[in-house]
Amino acid sequence: MSLSVSIKKKFRDFNLDVNFENDGDYFGILGPSGSGKSMTLKCIAGLETPDEGRIIFNDRVLFDSQKNINIKPQDRKIGYLFQSYALFPNMTAEQNIACGLKSSKEDKKIKIRKMLELFHLDGLERKYMSQLSGGQQQRVALARIFAYEPEALLLDEPFSALDSHLKEELQTEVFEFLKLYKGHVLMVTHQRDEVYKFCKNLAVLNKGKSIIYGDTKVIFNEPRTVEAAKIIGxxxxxxxxxxxxxxxxxxxxxxxxxxxxxxxxxxxxxxxxxxxxxxxxxxxxxxxxxxxxxxxxxxxxxxxxxxxxxxxxxxxxxxxxxxxxxxxxxxxxxxxxxxxxxxxxxxxx
Incomplete structure (x- = not known):
C-alpha cells in the first residue's frame, strides 16, 4: 500500500508545493496553522484540484495534470474526517452512518448495526447530533467512514474540536479503532504530541511547502533545518x-x-x-x-x-x-x- 504526492497549487496569497511518499504506515502532516495541511488532504481526496503534479495511490493515478487525469472524489475510495465531522444535524446517528451507503436495505441494516457495536454507539442510534457529546459525534463520523469501506482514511485535525480534558482519553480510543482499519491512514495536525504518538512517518509543512519528510522519530531527533526544528518544538x-x-x-x-x-x-x-x-x-x-x-x-x-x-x-x-x-x-x-x-x-x- 503506497501513496505518492507531488503537487502545486497557487492561491491569491499562498502557494502549495508539497512532495512526499509513504509506504502504508500511519502518516502525519505536521505544520502551523495556514501551512497548507488541510489543503493537501483535500487535494488527495479530490475536493480541491491542484494546478499541476501527480497523486498516485496503490499504483492508481488519482490525479495527473500532464495526462489530464482527475478522478472524482466519490471514485477515489478515500474517507475524509473533517475537523467539524460534517455530520447532518437533522439526522440521527444511524441515519448519518447510513448516509452514502449503496446496498440493499437488509445489507445496509446489517452494516449499520455492526458499526454501532464497533464504535460503542449502542443506545445512541436514534439520537440527533445536538444530543451527543463531542466524543460521541466523532465516533459517529468515524463509523460513517468505516461503513463506506475506503482504502484510505484522511483525518483533518481529528482532536481539535474536543475539550482538552477529554482529548487524551479519546486519542487512545480512536487509536484502538484505527487498529481495526486495514487501509492507509493519513492525519494532519499542528499538535506535535499527536503526530509523534500516532504516526510512523511524517511530512513537515511550512508556508505551503514540505520542508522534510521521513520517519517521525528520526525527524524529531534530527530535524536538519531551522524551520523544521521550530515546528517540532x-x-x-x-x-x-x-x-x-x-x-x-x-x-x-x-x-x-x-x-x-x-x-x-x-x-x-x-x-x-x-x-x-x-x-x-x-x-x-x-x-x-x-x-x-x-x-x-x-x-x-x-x-x-x-x-x-x-x-x-x-x-x-x-x-x-x-x-x-x-x-x-x-x-x-x-x-x-x-x-x-x-x-x-x-x-x-
Missing amino acids: CNNISPCRIISPGQIFVNDWDIVLQTEKSIPENITHVGIKAHSFKIADNNDDPNTMDCEIINITDELFEYSIAFKNRASENSKKLIYKIKKNEWDSRTNNVKLFLQIPEESIFMLT
Whole structure:
C-alpha cells in the first residue's frame, strides 16, 4: 500500500508545493496553522484540484495534470474526517452512518448495526447530533467512514474540536479503532504530541511547502533545518559558525560546543530542546554553561527556566524545562550549571 504526492497549487496569497511518499504506515502532516495541511488532504481526496503534479495511490493515478487525469472524489475510495465531522444535524446517528451507503436495505441494516457495536454507539442510534457529546459525534463520523469501506482514511485535525480534558482519553480510543482499519491512514495536525504518538512517518509543512519528510522519530531527533526544528518544538536556536572539525561557535549563547559528530559544511544554526539540558556540578566539562537565571515560570507539571550564559554579556536568553520534583530535589540550589549533551545538538541549515 503506497501513496505518492507531488503537487502545486497557487492561491491569491499562498502557494502549495508539497512532495512526499509513504509506504502504508500511519502518516502525519505536521505544520502551523495556514501551512497548507488541510489543503493537501483535500487535494488527495479530490475536493480541491491542484494546478499541476501527480497523486498516485496503490499504483492508481488519482490525479495527473500532464495526462489530464482527475478522478472524482466519490471514485477515489478515500474517507475524509473533517475537523467539524460534517455530520447532518437533522439526522440521527444511524441515519448519518447510513448516509452514502449503496446496498440493499437488509445489507445496509446489517452494516449499520455492526458499526454501532464497533464504535460503542449502542443506545445512541436514534439520537440527533445536538444530543451527543463531542466524543460521541466523532465516533459517529468515524463509523460513517468505516461503513463506506475506503482504502484510505484522511483525518483533518481529528482532536481539535474536543475539550482538552477529554482529548487524551479519546486519542487512545480512536487509536484502538484505527487498529481495526486495514487501509492507509493519513492525519494532519499542528499538535506535535499527536503526530509523534500516532504516526510512523511524517511530512513537515511550512508556508505551503514540505520542508522534510521521513520517519517521525528520526525527524524529531534530527530535524536538519531551522524551520523544521521550530515546528517540532525546539526552543533554543542560534546562528553559528564552524571553528574546526570538532568545534562550533554558537553566536547567541557565546559558547564553543565540542562534538565528535560529523559537522555538515552547510550548517548555519544549532539548536537544543528545552528538555535536553543536563544539570552539572560545575562548568569544567565541555559544553557547560554557568547559568544566570532570568526568571522561573511555574507551569502545571514542570518549571520553565529562562537563563543566559553568565560568562558572557552578549548571551541571549535560553529556555530550560525540568520536572518540578527534579528541580526541587537539587543538592546545589545556589548555582545552576547546564550541559548541552553532544547527542542533543541539532545541526541545522
